[in-house]
Amino acid sequence: MKGYRCNKCGKVYTYNRKVCVNCGYTGFSETELGDEAKLITYTVLYVVPAGIERSPLVLGIVEFKDGARMFGQIMTDKPQVGMKLKPQYGKLRVKDGKEINGYYFVPA
Amino acid sequence: MGRKVAIIGAKMTKFGNLIDKTLMDLLVEPSESLIEEFKVERSKITSVYVSNLLGEISSRQTAVATALADYIGLKNVAAERIENGPASGASALRYAFMEISSGNSDMVLVAGAEKMRTAPTDVVTDLVSMMSHPEVEYPSGATMPSLGAMFARLYMQKYDVKPEHLAMVAVKNHSNAMKNPFAQLKKEVTLEQLIGPGSESFNPYVAEPLRLYDMSPMTDGGAALLLADLDTALSYTKKPVILEGVGESTDALALQDRDDPTELKAVRLSAEKAYRMSGIKPEEINVAEVHDAFTVLEIAISEEVGFFKKGEGKLALQNGVTKIDGEKPINTSGGLKARGHPLGATGLAQATEITWQLQGVADQRQVKDASTGFTVNMGGFGSNAVSIVYRRY
Numbered sequence: 448m449k450g451y452r453c454n455k456c457g458k459v460y461t462y463n464r465k466v467c468v469n470c471g472y473t474g475f476s477e478t479e480l481g482d483e484a485k486l487i488t489y490t491v492l493y494v495v496p497a498g499i500e501r502s503p504l505v506l507g508i509v510e511f512k513d514g515a516r517m518f519g520q521i522m523t524d525k526p527q528v529g530m531k532l533k534p535q536y537g538k539l540r541v542k543d544g545k546e547i548n549g550y551y552f553v554p555a
Numbered sequence: 556m557g558r559k560v561a562i563i564g565a566k567m568t569k570f571g572n573l574i575d576k577t578l579m580d581l582l583v584e585p586s587e588s589l590i591e592e593f594k595v596e597r598s599k600i601t602s603v604y605v606s607n608l609l610g611e612i613s614s615r616q617t618a619v620a621t622a623l624a625d626y627i628g629l630k631n632v633a634a635e636r637i638e639n640g641p642a643s644g645a646s647a648l649r650y651a652f653m654e655i656s657s658g659n660s661d662m663v664l665v666a667g668a669e670k671m672r673t674a675p676t677d678v679v680t681d682l683v684s685m686m687s688h689p690e691v692e693y694p695s696g697a698t699m700p701s702l703g704a705m706f707a708r709l710y711m712q713k714y715d716v717k718p719e720h721l722a723m724v725a726v727k728n729h730s731n732a733m734k735n736p737f738a739q740l741k742k743e744v745t746l747e748q749l750i751g752p753g754s755e756s757f758n759p760y761v762a763e764p765l766r767l768y769d770m771s772p773m774t775d776g777g778a779a780l781l782l783a784d785l786d787t788a789l790s791y792t793k794k795p796v797i798l799e800g801v802g803e804s805t806d807a808l809a810l811q812d813r814d815d816p817t818e819l820k821a822v823r824l825s826a827e828k829a830y831r832m833s834g835i836k837p838e839e840i841n842v843a844e845v846h847d848a849f850t851v852l853e854i855a856i857s858e859e860v861g862f863f864k865k866g867e868g869k870l871a872l873q874n875g876v877t878k879i880d881g882e883k884p885i886n887t888s889g890g891l892k893a894r895g896h897p898l899g900a901t902g903l904a905q906a907t908e909i910t911w912q913l914q915g916v917a918d919q920r921q922v923k924d925a926s927t928g929f930t931v932n933m934g935g936f937g938s939n940a941v942s943i944v945y946r947r948y
């Protein structure tokens with residue numbers, strides 16, 4: 448997973464931003480976060496929005512090294528805080544008739 | 556500082572499943588009722604703000620503020636719709652506050668309404684989730700309950716908050732709503748029903764660890780307030796309610812991007828701004844309405860706005876401090892949880908309850924001798940908040 452480190456405050460994002468939400472700086476350096484993430488919180492969602500095909504849907508926030516966090520779908524029936532996960536790329540949902548792809552997480 | 560701004564009066568429709576009412580009905584009814592009760596000459600109102608989120612989809616309607624001005628015969632006024640997620644209502648009040656305080660208008664009507672019960676649940680759930688981060692939350696299926704649940708898991712773990720504490724919020728707010736003729740959910744519930752053995756069928760999980768009775772319902776409803784500078788207000792009522800302080804703050808849009816996702820920084824900072832402007836401290840507040848879209852939020856917010864120390868909100872709740880007859884009554888109306896949560900109208904319903912409390916007309920819910928009040932209305936999941944401090948004249 449690619450990360451983006453703010454050149455001023457050091458906050459690491461898992462997505463490309465123009466401006467750091469933490470400090471307002473506009474310079475970032477790319478950094479490699481590896482493929483190992485830890486689940487820090489999650490929910491099992493039984494009322495899913497239109498456009499989502501899985502129900503129940505497990506959603507969570509994972510943390511890579513350097514504190515880089517990412518929200519996403521967790522492909523497991525037994526989520527647990529602290530479990531190790533790895534990212535995979537694929538279909539997330541449908542919006543206005545079009546498929547949206549992105550990263551989700553599976554047990555490592 | 557500009558002129559003192561006061562609420563002349565506040566009205567709301569019954570909240571609930573109002574299939575026979577249109578969005579315009581929900582805006583017109585409380586507005587007209589204010590104009591009639593206070594015998595306001597329509598030409599005195601020079602500006603109208605309408606808070607509403609889903610008009611396009613619920614009612615195939617935009618520019619609803621212009622429509623309201625037309626429907627109620629306000630001629631050649633300024634009319635604008637305000638959209639700030641579920642905090643639209645308090646934001647609309649903030650605009651009215653600035654406009655009157657600055658001397659640009661003497662009398663402003665603020666109305667808010669939402670129709671949430673027309674479209675299917677999964678469609679409304681999707682619409683509401685559009686306020687999440689468009690790149691890092693929405694694509695994966697984030698909904699407000701899912702963000703609330705992820706927050707709840709972290710917050711409950713950090714401060715040792717148990718499911719029974721969340722259930723206590725529901726029990727209290729349902730009980731308050733029984734005393735509120737305008738509330739949506741008129742049903743007492745018990746801890747036993749909510750978390751006792753076999754409670755999963757009565758109170759199923761919606762977004763673990765949150766269950767059905769941890770959620771505010773989908774609501775149709777409308778509310779309106781009439782505001783003016785204090786001198787003008789006094790010519791219409793002996794009981795104006797003064798807006799002493801108004802504060803707003805944002806936080807990072809995505810929950811994942813907040814350094815400590817158990818903090819509600821927008822809530823805390825908006826409250827601090829409002830207290831500072833008002834010169835009133837949190838310990839001096841007599842009655843408050845806070846944004847309990849999820850039960851856990853009532854506890855967390857009660858700490859963020861300075862009523863209780865971090866981690867002690869659950870104790871205050873457990874000890875009855877936040878009941879109507881407690882030292883710090885919270886959500887006497889039933890809150891979003893049981894009064895109902897019609898997005899665009901919610902902030903105005905909160906202000907309505909505080910207005911009635913400070914005017915001494917809250918009937919069975921009346922907090923004895925209440926002279927100061929507070930509301931906080933959250934936009935998004937913690938990404939925006941608007942706080943207001945009120946004082947009886």
Ligand SMILES: [Zn+2]
Binds near residue numbers: 455469
């Ligand atoms: Zn930075």
